[in-house]
Amino acid sequence: MSVVVGTRDSACVPEAMRAWGPRVGRDKRSVSLCCALATSGRTLSNLRDNGRVAVIFCLPTNYKTIQLKGRFLGTARPNGQDLAAVERHRDSFTASATGVGVDRRFMEGLWQKELVESPVMLKIRFVAEQVFDQTPGPDAGARL
Amino acid sequence: MNAPARLTVPLESIEICLEGIVPATICSCSREGMPNATFLSVVQRLDENHVALSFQFFNKTRANILENPRVQVLLVSPETSEQYRLDLRYLRTETEGPSFERMKVRLDAVASQSGMSNVFKLRGVDILEVLDSRPVSSGFRAEAAHKADYLPELDSFTERMSRRGDLDSLLSAALEALSSLFGCPHSFVLFPDEEGKRLYTAASHGFAPSGVGSEVPIGEGMLGVAAERHAAVRTTNLTREMILARAVRSAIERRGEQTLLEREIPLPGLPNTQSQLILPLLVRDSLQGVLCLQDPTPGRFLATDERVLQIAARHLAAAMSNIRLPASPSRTVALRRKGAFSKRSSVVKHYKSDDSIFIDDAYLIKGIPGRLLWKLLEAFVGTGRMAFTNKEIRLDAGLRLPDIKDNLETRLILLRRRLDERCQFMRLVHAGRGQLHLEVRRKLTLEDLP
Numbered sequence: 001m002s003v004v005v006g007t008r009d010s011a012c013v014p015e016a017m018r019a020w021g022p023r024v025g026r027d028k029r030s031v032s033l034c035c036a037l038a039t040s041g042r043t044l045s046n047l048r049d050n051g052r053v054a055v056i057f058c059l060p061t062n063y064k065t066i067q068l069k070g071r072f073l074g075t076a077r078p079n080g081q082d083l084a085a086v087e088r089h090r091d092s093f094t095a096s097a098t099g100v101g102v103d104r105r106f107m108e109g110l111w112q113k114e115l116v117e118s119p120v121m122l123k124i125r126f127v128a129e130q131v132f133d134q135t136p137g138p139d140a141g142a143r144l
Numbered sequence: 145m146n147a148p149a150r151l152t153v154p155l156e157s158i159e160i161c162l163e164g165i166v167p168a169t170i171c172s173c174s175r176e177g178m179p180n181a182t183f184l185s186v187v188q189r190l191d192e193n194h195v196a197l198s199f200q201f202f203n204k205t206r207a208n209i210l211e212n213p214r215v216q217v218l219l220v221s222p223e224t225s226e227q228y229r230l231d232l233r234y235l236r237t238e239t240e241g242p243s244f245e246r247m248k249v250r251l252d253a254v255a256s257q258s259g260m261s262n263v264f265k266l267r268g269v270d271i272l273e274v275l276d277s278r279p280v281s282s283g284f285r286a287e288a289a290h291k292a293d294y295l296p297e298l299d300s301f302t303e304r305m306s307r308r309g310d311l312d313s314l315l316s317a318a319l320e321a322l323s324s325l326f327g328c329p330h331s332f333v334l335f336p337d338e339e340g341k342r343l344y345t346a347a348s349h350g351f352a353p354s355g356v357g358s359e360v361p362i363g364e365g366m367l368g369v370a371a372e373r374h375a376a377v378r379t380t381n382l383t384r385e386m387i388l389a390r391a392v393r394s395a396i397e398r399r400g401e402q403t404l405l406e407r408e409i410p411l412p413g414l415p416n417t418q419s420q421l422i423l424p425l426l427v428r429d430s431l432q433g434v435l436c437l438q439d440p441t442p443g444r445f446l447a448t449d450e451r452v453l454q455i456a457a458r459h460l461a462a463a464m465s466n467i468r469l470p471a472s473p474s475r476t477v478a479l480r481r482k483g484a485f486s487k488r489s490s491v492v493k494h495y496k497s498d499d500s501i502f503i504d505d506a507y508l509i510k511g512i513p514g515r516l517l518w519k520l521l522e523a524f525v526g527t528g529r530m531a532f533t534n535k536e537i538r539l540d541a542g543l544r545l546p547d548i549k550d551n552l553e554t555r556l557i558l559l560r561r562r563l564d565e566r567c568q569f570m571r572l573v574h575a576g577r578g579q580l581h582l583e584v585r586r587k588l589t590l591e592d593l594p
Contacts, residue, residue: 004218006171006181014179016171016218016229017280039280054179056169063391069178101383101418101442106166109225113281132204134182136388137395138263141182141204 007046021086036118065134148193161219172208227280258389259406319349338546419444425461489587513559
């Protein structure tokens, strides 16, 4: 599954970045994600400025995609469960992508760039307020 | 007018990220300040400071772009896995012109192949200014520059073409040269039929079985659309294109709009094609044929490859056209029977209804090439005649050939290659310009059937 976080600054200029290891909170509404700290400067600044966030989750095997839109809750250092979720996500994303012909070296390269070269991760928490079907096609954007 | 912004990373150096091998993500923002992220099917580089995005559906991204022109596209390099952010500003939507037409042909070709012609409609092309292009990671390495100097290969290709005097050997030489010079081991050439309704494969390289004789309707599928529009169609990741098309197909089915859907057309050629480049062979805007290159690796044919192979294809088309000019009087070729004449015999059946030919009940060919072969076999069995000329065939009213003389040669190539592939004891040999030699090494019994 590919996960991308979208935010915007005070002038409504958007910023996108990849995220890893999504986890749903016990309240079933809050979600946490891990991002590479070194490359998340603008995203963090945007979240602290206005708290608006959109996150897409897409399966490479069939392009089924959902988008969560909500409000930023805060950041934290990832704990052991968060880092385990990141590893599971890495492995399942690699397996599903290579299953539809994506070169394993590409996936390993992506992982290397995102997580090995930027080893410090940051956990971002947000509350999901709206859920959308974002699967490509005429209904993309329909609220679920 | 302001000078274009100097980008942190020039677009030209990351062109491979815009090839559709790995999907891009676009992030837009509404006037009220709510961001929206979604995947993008096509980002096309127009020049050093502009890109084009396809506009097919009225969705949230579209609404946001019209409210707030600032968007960002997140790209990934399929070669280095490096990521880049393009900070963009929407300028306008074009519904005609070169960018629109180029994107439309590509979209229509995929739509036709996937049975989605009524669904994938290009409404417009959004033109965006690139304000900056920057790497996501600070320690990024520049993308490897793609080879742009193909002059020695083109020189050798054109030289090899110039040495060929007949269409059959020209095609064989061209496909072999595409393999040895340009690293394209899987290729085939199709010719349009007399009615201009279908394409039939006349030559191939790197396929087993050869596929010679297989047909594609003009206007259908990627090959048919490329032929109909006289436009190149290039795809860099067919699996991704088909997964995307099937996702949209499922959405249409869920809406109960199955009537919009057509059947998905199987792609001819390699069973695991990922990259494909289709180049119409045009002379003075007249379609001589279609050259198709396939490869099992995603991203095999990039924009540079298309430009280079387009030059090779144009040269091949011109060479084909020159060869098809009326033949000058040439020497008579001495005919002799080659190979041992077998004691075995075979039965050749001709069905008049569709001019199909069966040898010992195995199908060989139908249509005009079938009619042609039957005429030659009747002469051979009746009088022992083995030598024929193109001219007499053209003038033979009994053959009911369409009044397009260029196509006789291509039909003969198809017939010759089908015989080479499917018959051990019969060959049609090119015996000098405008002459044919039928070689038969077995006693034949002919049966003419309704």
